[in-house]
Amino acid sequence: MSYYRLLDQPRVLRYAFFPRRGLSRCPENAFDHYLSVDADLSLHCRFYTGDPALPTILYFHGNGEIVSDYDSFAPLYNTAGANLAVAEYRGYGTSGGTPTFMALLEDAHLFFEAVKKELARRKFSTDFYIMGRSMGSVSALELAATHPDESRGLIIESGFVCASRIARRLGVPQEELELLEEECRQKVKNIRMPALIIHGEEDDLVPLSEAEAIYSLLQVKEKELLVIPYADHNSLIFEGEEEYFGAISAFLNRTG
DSSP states (O other), X not given: OOGGGGGOSHHHHHHHOOOOBOOOOOOTTEEEEEEEEETTEEEEEEEEOSOTTSOEEEEEOOXXXXXXXXXXXXXXXXXXXXXXXEEXXXXXXXXXXXXXXXXXXXXXXXXXXXXXXXXXXXXXXXOEEEEEETTHHHHHHHHHHHOTTSOSEEEEESOOSOSOHHHHHTTOOHHHHHHHHHHHHHHHHTOOSOEEXXXXXXXXXXXXXXXXXXXXXXXXXXXXXXXXXXXXXXXXHHHHHHHHHHHHHHHHHHHO
């Protein structure tokens, strides 16, 4: 059982997640998929398809975002050389339930298996990548550490080693957080796949030092840290679209 359970208390969750509801009309090059967790709970995933022969990136979005926010960005990932499958957290978009940290970890595995199964059913390429942006790095690092032989690589954007900072500010005991933080560091050390880390130079929400920590902890030869000049937490693509997607395209070509 992960020490992330220590963060699943009302005083932390109230400030940790910012769920939004809603769902846009599905674009022509996309399709929606719902996976059933139990009789009363289903989770949404939207596939943005460029070409069945391309690899697929399973993408975990940032806090406060929903799948529909990626309708306009997904073609850029397709052009870079990948189909995109964006997972929706509990309580966000049209997914049921309530977001918690343990749900982020547990549902990541459900999405991983469901996306692989759906790609196989539709006869898409089985080449697979994992990507997490900001809060999505919790899910992405979990999968990268536990599915080392089933993915071509890991991409982290504006991510962090551990989501413990907010809990510390809210008074969760330091000795408990140290257990969680050591677990998170060890998880990154256990990753055995190529990795691309992208971060904004002027990110004041998740500081650049977090990206540098992930990069330092990774025990793999194939790793890259791309820092986008002048970009903050939410402007990486706007400030450095060419560098951002150029790095992703090159990463896919190197590891595919």
